[in-house]
Structure formats: C-alpha cells, structure tokens
Amino acid sequence: MKILGLIPARGGSKGIPRKNLYPVLNKPLIAYTIEPALRSCLLSHVVVSTDDRDIAEESKKRGAQIPFIRPIGFAQDQSSALEVVTHAIDFYRHINVEFDLIVYLQPTSPLRSVEAIDGSIAKMCEYDADSLVSVMDVPHQFSVDSQMIEEGNYVHPVGGDIGRLRRQEKTHYVARNGPAILITSPATVENYQSLYGERTLSYKMSRMESMDIDGLEDIWYVEQALLRKDRPLSN
Numbered sequence: 082m083k084i085l086g087l088i089p090a091r092g093g094s095k096g097i098p099r100k101n102l103y104p105v106l107n108k109p110l111i112a113y114t115i116e117p118a119l120r121s122c123l124l125s126h127v128v129v130s131t132d133d134r135d136i137a138e139e140s141k142k143r144g145a146q147i148p149f150i151r152p153i154g155f156a157q158d159q160s161s162a163l164e165v166v167t168h169a170i171d172f173y174r175h176i177n178v179e180f181d182l183i184v185y186l187q188p189t190s191p192l193r194s195v196e197a198i199d200g201s202i203a204k205m206c207e208y209d210a211d212s213l214v215s216v217m218d219v220p221h222q223f224s225v226d227s228q229m230i231e232e233g234n235y236v237h238p239v240g241g242d243i244g245r246l247r248r249q250e251k252t253h254y255v256a257r258n259g260p261a262i263l264i265t266s267p268a269t270v271e272n273y274q275s276l277y278g279e280r281t282l283s284y285k286m287s288r289m290e291s292m293d294i295d296g297l298e299d300i301w302y303v304e305q306a307l308l309r310k311d312r313p314l315s316n
Contacts, residue, residue, distance in 0.1 A: 084202060085173075085180040086124040088114050088145065089165045090188055092133030096296050101136050101188050106304050110294065111136065113191030115143045120195040123202045124184060130165055148172065162263070163276050170267050182206075182266050185276070189294040190261035191303055193286070201262045201284040211269040211278025215262040216255040217291040226251040255283060258291035 090111050094100035101111045111129070118127045129140035132151045141147050149172050151165070166183055173180065184202060186193070197215070205213045221227065229236040262284060269278040292303055 082181045082206070083125045083179065084123055084182045084184060085169065086118045086121065086127040086184045086186060086198075087166065087169055088118065088127070088129045088140075088186050088188060089162065090129050090131045090133070090136050090140070091151070091160070092131065092136060097294070097300070100294065101131075101133075102139060103300065105191060105300060106307055109139055110191060111140060111188045112143050114186050114188045114193065115140060115145045117193060117195040117198060118186055119144050121198045121202075123199050125180070128169065130169055163270070163274075166265065166276060167270060170270060180267065182264055185263040185265070187259055187261065190259045190290075190292070191294065192290045192292050192306060193261045194290060197262060197284070197286055197290060201264060204282060204284055205264045208282055210280045210282045211265070211273070212276060212280075213262070213264040213282040213284055214277070215258050215260045215286050215291075216283045217258040217286055217288055219254040219256050221251050224251050224254050255285065258286055259293045261286060261291060261293075 088111070090101040092099070092101075097103055102109045105113065115127065115129070118124055121127075127145050129137065129145045129147055130149075130151050131137050131140065131147070132153055134150070137147045137150060151168060154160075162185060166185060169183065170180070182202070182205060184198065186198070201213055201215060225239060228239045230239060263276060265276040265278075270276065272278065289306055292299065292306060294300060294303065
C-alpha cells in the first residue's frame with residue numbers, strides 16, 4: 082500500500098508571521114511534524130506542500146521531499162485543505178504515481194507522535210471507511226449539556242434545567258483537534274469532492290498531543306510541554 086504523508090506549509094500567516102519557520106526550542110515549527118512523519122513505519126513518502134522557497138529549503142534539509150512548489154492560487158488565506166490535497170493527487174498522477182491513502186499532517190500540531198500517525202493509519206486500514214479524523218475529548222464543562230446563553234446579566238441553559246445533569250449523566254462529546262491527523266483517499270476526494278465522504282472514523286488523541294498553534298501564547302505552552310517531556314523522571 083502506498084501512503085502519502087502530506088504536510089501543508091504555506092508561507093503566509095496572519096496569526097504568527099512566518100509561522101511554519103517560527104523557532105520552537107531552537108527548531109522551526111515545521112520540524113516537529115516532519116521528524117515523526119519520517120519515523121513512521123507506514124508512510125511511503127513525506128512531502129511538504131509549500132509555496133515558499135525558504136520553507137522548501139528548510140523542509141528538504143530536514144529530510145522531507147519537495148517534489149513541487151505549490152502554485153500561489155492554492156496558497157491563499159481562503160485556500161482549502163481539499164485544494165491542497167487535490168493538487169498533490171493531480172501532480173503525482175501526472176507522473177503516473179498513485180497513492181492509496183493521503184495522511185494530511187498540519188504543522189500547527191507539533192506534539193503529534195509517530196505512534197499517533199501509525200496508529201491512525203492502522204485503524205484506517207482496518208475499517209471500511211472514507212476518511213479518518215483525529216479528535217480529543219470535549220471537557221464536560223464545555224459540552225452542550227453545560228452551555229448557557231447569556232442575555233444581559235442573566236444566563237439560561239441551552240436545553241433543560243440549569244442543574245439537571247451531573248457530570249456522569251452528560252453526553253460524551255469529542256471535537257476535531259485541528260485536526261492533527263486527517264486521512265483520506267483519492268477515491269474519497271473524487272467520489273465526494275470532499276476529504277471526508279460519508280463514513281469518517283475517529284482517532285482519539287490526548288489533550289497534550291492535541292495542542293494546536295494559533296497564537297504566540299500557544300508557542301509558550303508547547304515549549305513547556307516539550308521541556309517536560311524531555312525531562313528525566315526523578316527517582
């Protein structure tokens with residue numbers, strides 16, 4: 082089975098300028114996605130899709146493949162993941178290379194492990210599904226059962242009595258964690274014009290692994306998590 086690990090990394094970023102190259106503990110952010118992808122036992126290729134020459138050079142230096150520079154039309158603020166994946170599929174088809182699965186790995190999830198990458202691929206291969214998306218548990222206090230609508234100085238629950246449910250009685254929800262991992266296939270993209278199709282598997286990740294870089298404050302939290310991860314356990 083041929084599986085493409087596709088890392089989208091455009092040059093433009095409004096939240097953090099040059100986000101994909103931003104230093105996180107003296108390594109560019111994108112390195113934290115390239116490195117576990119290269120350690121995967123199941124990815125056939127690890128490709129960075131970028132419109133930016135500096136990102137391309139840095140990615141190549143770290144071992145990723147740069148078979149193309151993404152056209153500027155697919156690297157805008159409004160460009161979708163579907164467009165990025167479709168461009169990669171079309172590029173490889175043009176050189177007679179077909180992939181069974183595409184594993185889409187956003188650099189904004191730097192704590193994603195190689196175990197999560199391979200575990201999600203293994204689950205996708207086990208089930209008859211159109212796609213897989215990584216998720217995390219929604220804390221019970223943020224679930225729909227706990228949400229309230231604010232009107233002036235007063236609040237009222239979205240549904241039912243404000244004290245109706247105890248924690249163990251609430252519905253369990255999960256949410257996409259970025260997503261850190263999205264797996265699709267050329268067949269799903271073609272049949273549904275979508276990355277998801279009709280049958281989407283979930284792959285649960287911890288809250289720590291699900292940390293997503295959006296603003297500069299998130300960089301600090303990720304750095305603290307990385308420092309704690311590397312710290313040897315005390316006796």
